[in-house]
Amino acid sequence: FNLSKFVWDSEENSELKCEIQEAKPKLKYWLYRENSRHYHVFEPIETVLKNFNWERTEVDSSTSATIHYDWDLLWAFEYIRQIPLNYSKLKHYQRINHIPGNVHLVLKSYMATNTDLKYVPKAFTDIEELTEYANKHPEKRFVEKFKANRGVSLKKVSEMNLTDTNNIYEDYFAQEYVEDPFLINGHKFDLNIFVVITSVDPLRVYYYGKTYHLRFCSKPYDPNNFDDVDTYAISDSHIPGIQFPFVETLINNSYSAKDAVHTYLKGKGLDPQIVDDQIEDCIRKIILMKEPKFIQAIKATSGAHGKNHFFEFVRFDFILDSKLQLYLMEVNMSPNLIPYKSVGYKTIFDNVAFNVLSLVGFEGSLNGSRVRNVLNDDLFCQKDCLTVLPEMCLKKPCNESCDNSECDLCFNCMDEFIIEDLKLAYYEHMRIGDFVRVIPPSNESMMSDRSYFTGLSYKNDLYARWCLEMCKTFNLSKFIWDSEENSELKCEIQEARPKLKYWLYRKNSRHYHVFKTIETVLKNFNWERTEVDSSTSATIHYDWDLLWAFEHSGSIPLNYSKLKHYQRINHIPGNVHLESMMRDRSYFTGLSYKNDLYARWCLEMCKSNRHFS
Structure with missing residues (x-):
């Protein structure tokens, strides 16, 4: 199941659209990157925010005195400790896309050397400790990695230079090499999962389950030759997952990269659930381990509203060995969503960005923003x-x-x-x-x-x-923006919006009170009631969006051929009640072809881990 965002945009209504957007109050976002020439990394996030009708604001972050706080979201590429913020000035709704203390999760050397977990290969920053361990385990091999940047090479311990100059972009650490990797058509690959931490204390953590982000080594894996790094490490010359032939074949047939991996595993007689269970277990355990560091760092900021200002969007990079044991290579802060190697990634990354911002609460302008109204809605x-x-x-x-x-x-x-x-x-x-x-x-x-x-x-x-x-x-209810604080502004916005129209139909017009609840909600949605003379088919007009009838719609002399694509009616001709097909397979007995097809599709969607229910 794919969620996308409605944008009212037709040439016919473009002028009116502009007028309405100008009337809406706009939430503001601030994009921060130390090197202002590289703002293109924010493109997918900014695309979604603009569709939400947000407005970008500029902030002079050279000193704490020059920073203003007229913004709702700060999206920073680097660590926020580099920004001289006064956290005590933050308002309750202001959010920042990094959690203080995230260095313990996203800095490769910190994460690898301070995480005792079966999913994390043992790592070293001290050459003496490495040498001692290597002597005890002569069968193991090691890779030398930059502490922060990409860069991996398989080396002998005697050749390694584990420097500690306090420059994480030039210093190295060592980590056990994962032998006998799982291959797809002879190539080693990594499997990347997008993760959002929306809260600490308590932790609320989610991962993007719709698909995997895959990267393949540009050359086939050769267990007898490690002279060429492109055979065993994901370098700049890697093959994007959606362009790898086996994966591309499934994507061209409307499946996802996740479907491709699952299909390959099943073809080898392996259970894909083993992989997904380990992914969840690793993400869960490592973030639970790091939470105390987050809490400690958040407390040190003395933020006006503490932990509620912060969330984190990261990417976990995994590999598998031939026995399907999962290993975590690193956790990327500010994962790159620019489809620089394949334009096919654009729709995928835009969907990721949309899902992230919706989950955190940045659904729209002031009236639609959960973070603005959480205290009073x-x-x-x-x-x-x-x-x-x-x-x-x-x-x-x-x-x-x-x-x-x-x-x-x-x-x-x-x-x-x-x-x-x-x-x-x-x-x-x-x-x-x-x-x-x-x-x-x-x-x-x-x-x-x-x-x-x-x-x-x-x-x-x-x-x-x-x-x-x-x-x-569990109780499902509908969000309606309605607070005394914003009531005047709400009225101004509602007057500027085009209104959808509903028609209430009951044979006996004296009994319209049966529609009271439905009408209350529609009015809060800023819908407008329209009257329709339904005495004959000739007197009925079709300037409405919803017909809500008490009786069967068959009693209304509608000309269904005149209906526009968006018009909806609250009764299905020949409407029936359907029992749950999961509990009672008798539902399938005597079904028409299309009903049977749709029911089976729903069942398969549940199996494919898209949480379609």
């Missing part, structure tokens, strides 16, 4: 969207006191900060798009394997238990 997320365990919270001791630990999921016992976290979690669930939640794990995973809860911090444990309970009581 009770229409999208009401209290009953967050409450769980009524059978416990309404009884003793929880209904009398919050002193008992069992009451910590009771809404009345939660402090405002936890409630705000749960609101944001609820929003993210509603706008998850092509992302998959990895922290906490899926509810099915937590229910089948309770080991996730071992050693969790209080807030991570609380959030995971809340997710499990929400699975039992």
Whole structure:
């Protein structure tokens, strides 16, 4: 399932579109890169923000005194510690795309040498420690890597120069070489996964599950010849995944790179789920390990609203060995979304950028921005969207006191900060798009394997238990921007917008009160009611977008051939109720060809990990 953004854009309405956009209040973004000549790296992010009707603002970041704070989003390419921000001046809605302390995750040498995890090959910055380890393990080989930049070469330990000049762009470290890599058609490759950390304490982490980003070595792998780095390392001359022949064949037939890898594995008699399970497990465990460093660094910023200012978008780069053991090579901060090697990546990267910005809450201009309105929009997320365990919270001791630990999921016992976290979690669930939640794990995973809860911090444990309970009581509601603070501005914007029209039909016009709930929501969506004389087919006009009828639409003398593509009617001719085909296979008995085809497609979409349900 692919989520895309509606942009009203036709020549016929272009002039009106401009007038409406000018009337809308605009959120502002600031793009920061130390070298201003390289702003092209922001292109996909900026494309989406402009489609959201955001406005770019310039900021003089030469000193703390020259920085202004009239912006909603700072998107920086480098570490934010290089920017002389005064975090105490930040407003509650201002967001920054890096988490303080992220160096412990994204700097290759830090991550590799300070992470005791089966997915991370052992690494060294000290030549004496490396030599001692190599002598104990003569069967192992090592690669020399830059601490920050790309650059890998297989060397003997005696040839390595593990410098420490405090220049991460020139210093090296060493890491175990992963022997016997898994190959596709004779080529070594890496498998890249985009990840978003939307919160720490508690952690909320998601990965882009729609596809893999693949890169192949430009030359076939040769286990007997390591003189040519292009046979065993991903260099600048690598082959983009979507141009690798086997993958390209599937992509040309409308499948994804992920489908291609899964198909190849199945062809070898291997289970692709082994790979996906390891990807989730590695992402989860390594970010949980680094969270204390994030919390410590965030506290040091003395930000006005603490952790809520920060999120992180990164890319995990993995490789597989021939036994499908997964290994993490590095975590890229500010992953490059520029399709410089293949224009085919543009739509993929634009979709990634759109999903990231939607998940974090930057859906549109002021009225559509979750981060602007999270503290006061009770229409999208009401209290009953967050409450769980009524059978416990309404009884003793929880209904009398919050002193008992069992009451910590009771809404009345939660402090405002936890409630705000749960609101944001609820929003993210509603706008998850092509992302998959990895922290906490899926509810099915937590229910089948309770080991996730071992050693969790209080807030991570609380959030995971809340997710499990929400699975039992989940309530879907619709976001409507409606706060007293912005009511005047809201009216101005609504007056400038073109209005969609609805027609309410009931035979007995005295009983229009049955439409009260539907009409309340449509009016909050700024729709306009239109009257239609339905006495004959000749008197009916078709200047409406939605017909909501109480009776069967067959009782209305409509000329269906006059309907425009966007007009919708709330009844299906011959409408029937469909039982769940997952629970009851009898649904398929006697189905028409198209209904059977669509039902089977839905089932297969669920299997392909696109969370189509």
